[in-house]
Amino acid sequence: MVTQPPTATAQRPAATAGDIAELLEPMRREILAHCYRMTGSVHDAEDLVQETYLRAWRAYHGFENRSSLRTWVFRIATNACLTHLEGRKRRPLPTGLGGPPADPANEPRQEVGVSWLEPMPDDLLWAQGQPDPAARAVSRESVRLAFVAALQHLTAQQRAVLLLRDVLAWRAREVAEALDLTVAGVNSTLQRARARMAEVDPEEPPQLPDDERRRALLRAYVEAFEAYDVAAIVDLLAADVVWEMPPFPEWYRGPRDVGRLISTWCPAQRAGDMRMLPTSANGEPVLALYMREEDGVHRAFHLQHIVPAEHGVARVTAFFGRELFTYFALPPELPPR
Structure with missing residues (x-):
């Protein structure tokens, strides 16, 4: 056959x-x-x-x-x-x-007609939540x-x-x-x-390596926010820091204006009103900020994407939108301390 x-x-x-x-x-x-x-x-x-x-x-x-x-x-x-x-x-x-750059004296207004970049x-x-140099x-x-x-x-x-x-x-x-x-x-x-x-594509200042200096800068940054110490926050920012907050179309440059923005429009009033949890996105540190509301519960507020550089925090992109906390597997609210 x-x-x-x-x-x-x-x-x-x-x-x-x-x-x-x-x-x-x-x-x-x-x-x-x-x-x-x-x-x-x-x-x-x-x-x-x-x-x-x-x-x-x-x-x-x-x-x-x-x-x-x-x-x-x-x-x-x-x-x-x-x-x-x-x-x-x-x-x-x-x-x-x-x-x-916007004037921090003016109240930021959300722009709902824009689909914003996400972290x-x-x-x-x-x-393992971090890029492995051996696996590129x-x-x-x-x-x-x-x-x-x-x-x-x-x-x-x-x-x-x-x-x-x-x-x-x-x-x-x-x-x-x-x-x-x-x-x-x-x-x-x-x-x-x-x-x-x-x-x-802006040429960013050299970032601090993932060492003790970087960790110390981030620890100090968290402590300043949780103490609602605006002066301390400003001291940790680089001289040409950029701060932006989608879905708000305004953005701000320089420690002085960022400090005025926070002291004027941030809902926090005293130490303890804000708490932060560390996470990461796009290969860079992110701090999840929880704001204390009238019932005393700290609830998801925004995610701060941080660029730590040699002379302080060079850039902060604060992403508002509680749905993003879900993507990061973060809780919607924090238990009392």
Whole structure:
């Protein structure tokens, strides 16, 4: 009996959604980081990881091993992000709106018509909540808050090209195939994206390494807030500190103005009104602030993303929105001490 050879059109066996999820699980944090860089939203990034899994399951029968599984999956994830971003506005931080520093004498007003950039909890990016230098799948630099904020100034296609070329280190030909562009189109898009990033990604002062000086600065910062000692807070800020508070569009520069902002508009009135819990996001320290309300209970108020530098705290982004506490697995309120 003669056995016919398999045809060239034979397809791989059908895979279940569970099979695909198990296959892609080692790459999940990388995919999540990529979708976060593209969108600037934790919620959207998690949804897009699921969309990537679904699209991969639907297309897996046609995967012919002409590229690595990782390249194939990131191509799917990138295009899922591009579809999601169609017709959507960018997610800025207040400093990215283009306005000058605000006067702290004027009451901040929330801007509800803007979808703001969100912080990404470190626990979602790295297994132990911190980037492992030996495992560079997701680098600290590639998810730095200022870098992700700068990406929001690019078009969706520029973001995709820049991330695939400069973060994931794809060749221009691979990017062209993934995005249905020519190699010349990829190179010109990358050139424009790099030029724009050079304009909008601020060169931050050298950060303190994760050593005792850094820990001492953060301890003093927490103590000053919990004592509601505005003078002590001001002393811990760098001379050119920037303070912003999405969803408030105003932002502030300099210790004096930040001190006036806190003393004028912060709901706290005395020592003990504020308590802080440490966590981290985007590879940098975050302090969850709880405010004492009229019933005496300390409830979630905002998350302060901190950039500790050589001469004090260089930048604070205070993210208001209690739903963010859920992403960080933080309690909505604190028990009495």
